[in-house]
Structures are given as structure tokens and as C-alpha cells.
Amino acid sequence: MVQPRIEHAADAARFIQNAERAHWHDQALWFVRAKRDKAVACVPEWEMLRDRAQQIKSHTLAHLADYLEQFEQNATRHGIQIHWARTADDHNRIVLEILQQHQVQRVVKSKSMLTEECGLNPVLEQHGIEVVDTDLGERIVQFRNEPPSHIVLPAIHIKKEEVGQTFHEHLGTDEGASDPNYLTEAARQHLRGKFMAAEAGITGVNFAIAETGGFVVCTNEGNADIGVSLPKLHIACMGIEKLIPRAADLAVFTRMLARNATGQPVTTYTSHFQGPVPGGQLHVVLVDNGRCTLRASDTFRDALRCIRCGACLNTCPVYRRSGGYSYHATVPGPIGSVLNATRDVKTYHSLPFACSLCASCSDVCPVKIPLHESLLDLRWEVVQQGQLPWSKRLMMKGASFVFKRTWLYNLGGRVARWVLPKLPRPLVYNRLNAWGQQRDLPEMPKKSFRQIYQERDER
Amino acid sequence: MRIGLFIPCYVDQFYPDVAVATVEVLERLGVEIDYPTQQTCCGQPMANTGCRHETRPLAFKFLKTFKDYPYVVCPSGSCVAMVRHHYREYLDGQPGFEELVGKTYEFCEFLVDVLKIDPVEGSFPHKVGIHQSCHALRHLRLASSSERVGASFSKMRQLLEPLEGITFSELERTDECCGFGGTFSINEEAVSCSMGLDRIADHQRAGTEVMTAPDMSCLMHMTGLLQRQGIRMEIMHIAQILAGREVSNEK
Numbered sequence: 048m049v050q051p052r053i054e055h056a057a058d059a060a061r062f063i064q065n066a067e068r069a070h071w072h073d074q075a076l077w078f079v080r081a082k083r084d085k086a087v088a089c090v091p092e093w094e095m096l097r098d099r100a101q102q103i104k105s106h107t108l109a110h111l112a113d114y115l116e117q118f119e120q121n122a123t124r125h126g127i128q129i130h131w132a133r134t135a136d137d138h139n140r141i142v143l144e145i146l147q148q149h150q151v152q153r154v155v156k157s158k159s160m161l162t163e164e165c166g167l168n169p170v171l172e173q174h175g176i177e178v179v180d181t182d183l184g185e186r187i188v189q190f191r192n193e194p195p196s197h198i199v200l201p202a203i204h205i206k207k208e209e210v211g212q213t214f215h216e217h218l219g220t221d222e223g224a225s226d227p228n229y230l231t232e233a234a235r236q237h238l239r240g241k242f243m244a245a246e247a248g249i250t251g252v253n254f255a256i257a258e259t260g261g262f263v264v265c266t267n268e269g270n271a272d273i274g275v276s277l278p279k280l281h282i283a284c285m286g287i288e289k290l291i292p293r294a295a296d297l298a299v300f301t302r303m304l305a306r307n308a309t310g311q312p313v314t315t316y317t318s319h320f321q322g323p324v325p326g327g328q329l330h331v332v333l334v335d336n337g338r339c340t341l342r343a344s345d346t347f348r349d350a351l352r353c354i355r356c357g358a359c360l361n362t363c364p365v366y367r368r369s370g371g372y373s374y375h376a377t378v379p380g381p382i383g384s385v386l387n388a389t390r391d392v393k394t395y396h397s398l399p400f401a402c403s404l405c406a407s408c409s410d411v412c413p414v415k416i417p418l419h420e421s422l423l424d425l426r427w428e429v430v431q432q433g434q435l436p437w438s439k440r441l442m443m444k445g446a447s448f449v450f451k452r453t454w455l456y457n458l459g460g461r462v463a464r465w466v467l468p469k470l471p472r473p474l475v476y477n478r479l480n481a482w483g484q485q486r487d488l489p490e491m492p493k494k495s496f497r498q499i500y501q502e503r504d505e506r
Numbered sequence: 507m508r509i510g511l512f513i514p515c516y517v518d519q520f521y522p523d524v525a526v527a528t529v530e531v532l533e534r535l536g537v538e539i540d541y542p543t544q545q546t547c548c549g550q551p552m553a554n555t556g557c558r559h560e561t562r563p564l565a566f567k568f569l570k571t572f573k574d575y576p577y578v579v580c581p582s583g584s585c586v587a588m589v590r591h592h593y594r595e596y597l598d599g600q601p602g603f604e605e606l607v608g609k610t611y612e613f614c615e616f617l618v619d620v621l622k623i624d625p626v627e628g629s630f631p632h633k634v635g636i637h638q639s640c641h642a643l644r645h646l647r648l649a650s651s652s653e654r655v656g657a658s659f660s661k662m663r664q665l666l667e668p669l670e671g672i673t674f675s676e677l678e679r680t681d682e683c684c685g686f687g688g689t690f691s692i693n694e695e696a697v698s699c700s701m702g703l704d705r706i707a708d709h710q711r712a713g714t715e716v717m718t719a720p721d722m723s724c725l726m727h728m729t730g731l732l733q734r735q736g737i738r739m740e741i742m743h744i745a746q747i748l749a750g751r752e753v754s755n756e757k
């Protein structure tokens with residue numbers, strides 16, 4: 048399927064046109080970022096933890112094959128059935144086959160960005176299997192037939208009044224009701240029925256531990272736990288980068304994940320799975336889907352350390368003002384720009400440029416992914432693949448030509464400073480002048496610094 | 507002490523007084539200044555657009571221009587970050603390159619870390635809002651950034667604090683980006699301006715009379731917005747305050 052090229056700036060401009068809403072979106076996410084700042088400030092050794100987390104992840108990625116094998120052996124010993132999926136299609140087929148073998152009609156699924164990435168839901172639905180997302184935010188967007196707009200807060204772009212309307216349509220709540228407690232209670236009752244009826248539970252995986260063969264799922268709603276406790280069949284889907292070597296390493300990450308994601312000291316539920324429930328089955332699907340290719344890249348490998356805390360989205364001034372959908376990808380924001388543009392630079396050519404290089408993402412990241420540097424490196428990738436619009440390339444060629452020649456630079460400066468103030472305003476400020484849409488140009492001084500300096504020297 | 511003065515191209519052309527103020531402050535401290543006039547642009551706009559071929563000759567030109575000075579000083583965090591963090595791509599292994607990285611300083615850094623100056627005398631009885639330019643902040647660590655945990659510090663504030671009568675605005679978002687971002691200001695015009703307007707509003711709420719920064723580029727962007735909006739707020743580069751410039755638009 049040929050994807051249309053994503054033009055982030057145009058979508059962002061559309062998002063900002065509704066200034067009130069854009070502002071609200073920015074504030075909602077900044078609130079999370081501020082809460083996060085308070086939570087991490089309570090951990091004096093925070094920066095040490097970041098170093099440690101980075102080292103653990105880098106080490107695991109360097110020895111990934113060994114640790115994957117170790118995980119498989121240990122998991123198998125506990126009766127977990129391991130499946131390997133090279134692509135998204137493989138993953139979907141494997142999950143579908145397991146469900147079909149058990150004649151499953153109804154599935155409950157807790158939050159898993161991997162299954163979003165692979166597009167699992169539509170595949171299962173095509174085969175007549177009902178999939179219910181049980182995370183509240185995910186259920187909201189599922190009702191609305193929308194993808195999540197954030198990896199931790201999937202419905203962050205939706206106001207509570209709109210949730211009320213959605214629930215009124217799907218759950219029969221009172222029209223106009225927007226009280227979060229009332230709406231949550233309605234969702235709870237609705238989901239309870241779905242949990243009771245489910246024949247299988249699908250979850251994501253936050254951390255898989257090579258040494259023990261177990262894995263950990265973190266949620267705030269306990270929906271993963273109930274979703275896999277009632278049915279006898281549990282399928283857990285994970286990207287191969289979710290691995291860590293030892294149980295002892297886990298503490299580093301559980302101390303960081305919730306604090307950095309939402310400002311909570313720890314996720315409400317941190318559930319450890321060591322094997323199937325008595326009489327049941329537990330399957331783990333290990334998915335590559337481009338991760339090995341990314342791992343082979345010296346420049347961009349660091350992105351695989353990501354633990355999907357979402358903090359780089361919350362802190363990104365561009366994400367907050369352009370919304371998740373402007374990225375047209377499962378994972379938006381800084382890490383999404385890196386993951387998607389490394390995968391398909393043509394489609395996502397504009398994402399590396401949706402960044403002011405402020406580097407807040409790199410400072411907030413718990414595993415120290417140099418996100419802003421990767422985005423800068425990706426711009427070079429865009430140029431190399433011939434995906435930079437020729438107008439921009441030409442502008443840069445022209446500027447470089449001038450800057451190489453001091454005399455030409457001097458002349459150009461003089462002419463600009465002389466001409467600009469004399470031009471009638473419409474000639475300077477028009478549709479072609481992006482700078483001037485909302486900003487005045489600097490007032491042109493009579494003399495450049497070098498002129499002043501040289502005159503002083505001559506005196 | 508002799509330094510090579512590195513003045514960003516847009517400061518040279520549009521904000522000569524920022525460079526003059528830089529010279530004044532440094533000369534007052536006994537620094538001998540040489541401004542090599544063959545310099546133009548460090549190449550950051552091209553580099554940040556991914557145009558490495560177009561950047562390379564400018565990096566070489568820069569090295570040639572500045573390699574023989576004991577120090578290179580520049581009143582822009584962004585341009586210093588370019589030399590310190592991004593020139594390796596072009597100049598790795600070139601004679602004089604490692605030394606260049608080690609001896610190129612942003613203006614405030616140079617005052618605090620190299621000259622280790624005594625408190626600047628003078629008075630500035632205004633409420634100052636410090637805009638923490640991101641490159642100075644997170645690329646050069648001129649101050650502690652709000653994302654990280656540790657002792658808080660600010661070299662800019664350290665320089666300004668001794669001025670008599672000066673007070674500082676307490677911002678809601680202490681170090682959010684203003685949205686300039688070089689060519690980002692053009693590529694993502696809507697987001698860029700929205701970010702700038704939010705910064706300005708934060709400063710207005712905090713009662714900022716004079717907004718200052720170690721980077722004129724952020725200030726150029728916000729001045730443009732302020733003028734278009736008809737908002738009165740004084741904008742000064744930190745070198746201008748330290749040089750004792752008066753606030754211009756006092757009613």
C-alpha cells in the first residue's frame with residue numbers, strides 16, 4: 048500500500064486554527080508534565096537511575112539474541128508457549144490462529160501499542176471476533192472509531208463533554224452528562240459484562256525478564272488483570288526490545304515508568320506473569336516488525352531503548368500544539384517521529400522537521416535516548432533520500448554560496464538593509480513571507496557590526 | 507587575554523548593538539578583542555535543514571578563520587552549540603579542530619567559567635524575565651533544565667543578580683521553547699508562532715518589563731510577535747544589560 052506523504056506542518060496549522068482547543072490540549076499535557084516534574088524531584092538519584100536504565104537497555108540490545116533465547120527457554124519451562132513473528136502480518140496471523148484454535152468469539156484486550164502498530168483489531172474483526180479494548184481511554188477512542196492520539200493517554204484529545212456524548216450514543220448514559228465519575232461508572236458496568244463474556248484476554252508487555260522467563264504488565268485500571276484472570280487463554284504480545292536481563296533490573300524501570308509517564312509513584316497495578324493459570328494457556332508473541340533493522344543502525348539504534356512512558360510527547364511543545372493525529376502514526380511525538388521516519392523516510396519526511404530542537408525530550412527521557420539529535424540526523428537522511436522539497440534545498444544551496452564568499456555576504460547584507468525599509472509593506476508582507484504572517488521583521492540598522500567595527504579600527 | 511570574536515551573521519547584520527555591547531563588556535574586563543572580518547555564518551541553518559554538503563565548506567571556513575585564537579567567544583548559545591556539538595561531523599581529524607571545540611565559548615560561559623569575573627557593577631532597576639534559550643540551556647548547560655533532577659543554577663542569573671535594583675519574573679514554565687528553532691520558524695510557522703505567543707503571555711502574567719536571553723534569535727522571533735501584537739515589552743540581549751544600556755521604550 049502506498050502511503051501519502053505526511054505534511055505535519057499543514058495538519059498542525061489546522062489544529063491550531065481552533066486556538067481555544069489547541070490551548071486546552073497544550074494545558075492538559077503540560078499539567079501531566081508538571082506533575083511528572085514533582086514526582087521525579089522526590090527521587091534524588093533520578094539522574095543515576097536514568098544512566099542505569101540506559102546502560103541496562105543498551106546492554107540488552109547488544110546481546111539481544113542471547114537474552115531472547117534465554118527468555119524463551121525459561122518461559123517455556125514455565126509452560127508459556129512462545130511464538131516468533133517477523134512482521135506485523137505474522138503477528139496478526141499467529142494471534143488469529145491461536146484464537147481460532149480455541150474457537151474464541153469474544154476477546155478483551157488491555158493496552159498494547161504493539162497490537163496498534165500491527166493493526167490487530169481490524170484483522171480479528173474481519174474474522175468475526177469481537178475485540179474490546181478495556182483501557183478506559185482506549186475504549187473511548189474505540190467507540191469513536193478513532194486511533195489513540197497518545198501512547199499513554201489515548202483519549203487525551205477528547206473533552207469530557209464529548210466522552211459524555213459518545214457514551215450516550217453507545218452506552219445509553221444520560222444526554223449531556225459529563226461527570227467523570229458517572230461516565231467511568233457506566234464504562235465500568237459495560238466492561239464488566241465484556242469481561243464476564245470474554246473467552247480470551249490479550250495484553251501487552253512492559254518488561255520481559257530473560258532470567259526468569261516471566262513478564263510484567265503495568266496498568267492503572269487493573270483491566271489487564273481481570274481480562275486474563277477470567278478466561279483460560281491469555282495472549283501477550285511484545286516487541287523484542289521489551290526484554291531486560293534480570294529481575295533485579297526491573298526495579299530501575301518500575302521506579303521510573305509511572306513517575307515519568309503520569310507523575311504517579313508507581314502504576315496502580317504492576318502484574319507479574321510467570322506461567323499459565325491452572326488448566327489454561329499462556330502464549331507470548333515476540334515481534335520484530337522492523338526492530339532488527341533499526342538495531343542494525345549505528346545512528347538510530349538508541350530509539351529501541353524506549354519504554355513508551357510518553358513523557359517526550361507530554362513535554363514536546365510541538366506535539367502539545369499539533370495533536371497526536373498530525374503525526375499519522377501509532378506512536379506520535381518525538382519518539383514517534385524517530386521510529387516512523389527511520390522506517391519510512393518518504394512518507395514521514397516532514398516529521399524530523401516538526402521539531403524546534405529544544406531538546407526537552409532528550410532531557411525528559413528515562414532511558415536517555417538522544418531524541419533531538421536523532422531528529423537532526425534524520426533530516427540528513429531526508430536530504431540523502433531526495434525527500435527535501437527542492438525549494439528548500441535550493442534556498443540552502445543559495446545561502447551556502449553566499450556565506451562561502453565574504454564579499455558577497457557583505458554586499459547582500461548591505462542591499463537587504465538598504466532595500467527592505469524602502470519597500471512598501473505589501474511587497475514585504477505577503478503570502479510568500481512565512482516569517483511575516485504573524486511577525487514583523489527586525490528593523491534594519493544603517494550599519495552592520497562589521498562596518499561599525501572597521502570604522503572604529505580606522506579611527 | 508586575546509580572543510577571536512565570533513558574531514552570528516544575523517547579529518552582525520540586524521542587531522549590531524548586541525555585538526557592540528559584547529565588545530564593551532569584554533574590553534571593560536581587559537580582554538583584547540579581534541574580530542576577523544572574513545567570518546560569515548557558522549552554517550547552522552543548512553545543518554539544521556539536513557543539508558550537510560552545504561554546511562561543510564562553512565565549517566572549514568570557520569576553522570580557518572578562528573583556529574589561531576586562544577579563545578573564541580560568541581554572544582549566542584545556538585551558534586556555539588553548533589561548533590561544539592555538530593562540527594565533528596565535518597571537521598573530525600582536521601588539524602586544530604579538537605582545540606577549537608575546547609576553546610569556543612558562549613559569552614556568559616566565558617565570563618563565568620573562564621574569566622571568573624567579580625560581580626558586575628551597575629544598576630538595572632527593572633523586572634527582568636530570563637528567556638532560557640534552549641541551545642544555551644540544554645545543549646550548553648548554561649542553567650539547570652527543569653526536566654532534570656539536581657542542584658539548580660543559572661549562569662545568566664548569576665551575572666545579572668548583582669545589578670542594583672534588578673528583580674526577576676517567576677514564570678509558570680521556566681524553560682519552555684519560544685518556537686524560533688531556525689528554519690523551524692518558517693517550516694512550522696503556525697506552531698512556531700503559537701509557542702512564541704505562549705511564552706510572551708507567560709512573561710506578561712509574571713510582570714516582565716525586560717525580557718532577556720543569551721540568544722538574539724529567540725528574541726528576534728518574539729520581538730516580531732510583540733510588534734505585530736502591539737505589546738510593549740522591552741527586549742534586550744544579556745550583553746546589552748551587562749554593558750549598561752538603558753531601557754529604550756520607557757514612557
Ligand code: SF4
Pocket residue numbers: 352353354355356357358359360382408411412413414415416418
Ligand atoms: S522516547 Fe523516552 S521519553 Fe519518549 S516514550 Fe520512549 S522512553 Fe519515554
